[in-house]
Amino acid sequence: MKYSYAKIPYAKAVLVGVDKIRKRTATGDVIINEGDLLTYGKGDDFKKKVKQLGGTVLTALEAKAELEKTL
Amino acid sequence: MKKIKRLNVVYTPLNVSVSLLVKGGSLTQTHCAETDEFIPDRGITPLVLTPEVIIQDPDGILPGGVAALTGVCWYALPEDIAASVPNGSYIGAELSQYLISAATDGYSIDADGSLRVEANIRYPSRVVLVFTANIPDNRSGKLIKVQDSVLLSTTSIAVPAALTLDKPASWKFNPIEDTGVRTITASLKLGGVSPDPTKVRTAFWWYVASGNTEVLINGDDHLFYESGQNSSALVIDPEYLDEARIICKAEYALDGETLPSAPTANCLTAETVIQRKYPAYDFENYIHGGVEVSPTASHVKNECVVTVGQKVLASPSRYFTVIWSIKDAVYGAEWRILGYGDSIMIPTSEIEQGADIGLELEEFEPLGALADDNDDILTDDDGSILTL
Secondary structure: OOOOEEEEOHHHHHHHOOOOOOOEOOOOOEEEEHHHHOOOOOOOOHHHHHHHOOOEEEOHHHHHHHHHOOO | OOOOOOOOOOOOOOEEEEEEEEEOOOOEEEEEOOOOEEEOOOOOOOEEEEEEEEEEOOOOOOOOEEOOOEEEEEEEEEHHHHHOOOOOOOOOHHHHHHEOOOOOOOEEEOOOOOEEEOOOOOOOOOEEEEEEEEEEEOOOOEEEEEEEEEEEEEEEEOOOEEEEEOOOOEEEEOOOOOOOOEEEEEEEEEOOEOOOOOOEEEEEEEEEEEOOEEEEOOOOOOOOEEEOOOOOEEEEOHHHOOEEEEEEEEEEEEOOOOOOOOOOOOOEEEEEEEEEOOOOOEEEEEEOOOOOOOOOOOEEEEEEEEEEOOEEEOOHHHOEEEEEEEEEOOOOOOOEEEEEOOEEEEEHHHHOOOEEEEEEEEEOOOOOEOEOOOOOEOEOOOOOEOEO
């Protein structure tokens, strides 16, 4: 079962309202999940919304790898 | 003599409302046993519980609104332990082992008293998170204890398992262009994803259809078998096959389950049909020097030319039995075999009175074991089967 995560810029995470509850990567981006964008924008397309926020869709494995990266 | 009376100011108890605001997720997760995936995975996107305590003073002395909290504590209790706490009573020191501290894995407390949950709750366990805190009643100088709790639980889902082969439902082996062994690779996926081999064990069996039965492929009975039985990749030599339906069966087992030693009735199945088939081709008898043979020539060379599409096939006898025959140009003459091979030198003496030269091609059949008149298979000194 594919559940998606995404990496979005911190400023966009503030816009969405998840900056205080989500983890940040070493580069300062914020890792979110599909549920975080349910009430953001129009429609259900998570990938489209992530793209609009200038982010990248990730799998669970990729999201974990992003959080483990160091500078 | 002194008479004493105690005077007290009696305040109306505050109306206190305690809520635990759920942010960034849900109290319920989903877990997929086959992929061992939590949805969402709180290790990636934590659940945050923020306590909110609202007070309202019926006496109107204290302003209403969100109360400042002191002594915030969080506990993570297994459900059965939580059930032992009498309704309406506060958590006490007897449950201090479940107090969440900086050393508690999967949980952390923010400065504002919010609990950040990074722990995933494994099905079917359930965890009760209890929040306790004090709010000062500035009217009396006393502390009022508040408490609330939520239940974390997980539902389990099964994902579809699928077995596929990297070959189509049927495919052809071209004896002219295709050479060498072929590998048929099976892929077992759970929920569309290849399972983690450290968490999911798999087993494969390969069969060949024989009439209405399926026979386990082995090297003793099946000359086309090269290797790979009981693995996900079967290697065969199609030179030994005419047409065969190859069937793969697979089973998988999660942690704690037993992997079957043979396919069960619920096994996953995939199959492919291999057909050995020559491509479309044409052939001609090319007579060197032309059909009008010079009387001084001692031989005339006839050559078999085979074309596959636009391409001339080199050495046709590698792929066909090339048969040359001759029939005298007289009434009642019969065809007789002249010889075999890519070309033939026919003595002019054979055609002095005129003759028809026949050229036939026979497609090779699949390789098979050489057998004697008693149908006993012939082997060499090493026991290897002789094939033809």
